[in-house]
Amino acid sequence: MKPLADRVIVRAAAAEEKTKSGIIIPDTAKEKPQRGEVVAVGEGKTSDAGAIIKPQVQVGDQVLYGKYAGTEITVDGEDLLIMRESDIFAVL
Secondary structure, three states: OOOOEEEEEEOOOOOOOOOOOOOOOOOOOOOOEEEEEEEEEOOOOOOOOEEEOOOOOOOEEEEEEEOOOOEEEEEOOOEEEEEEHHEEEEEO
């Protein structure tokens, strides 16, 4: 799958199973992960002048993104997120 323009496909990291102190977190209390690995990157955004601005992230980067960023999709049984590059806060 190839995203268009400035879109990025991210595989979300697994939700935390237990706290640092060892308390097991039930499924109903697990928070949505806010980090993941970039799986695919689009060509880039087109500027007003018509030039293509290359994306700053690349496949394999570990990234942090907003809690409600992107749209959840399922491809070949795998849950992924598709979002704009601007929804990514940082590369780890």
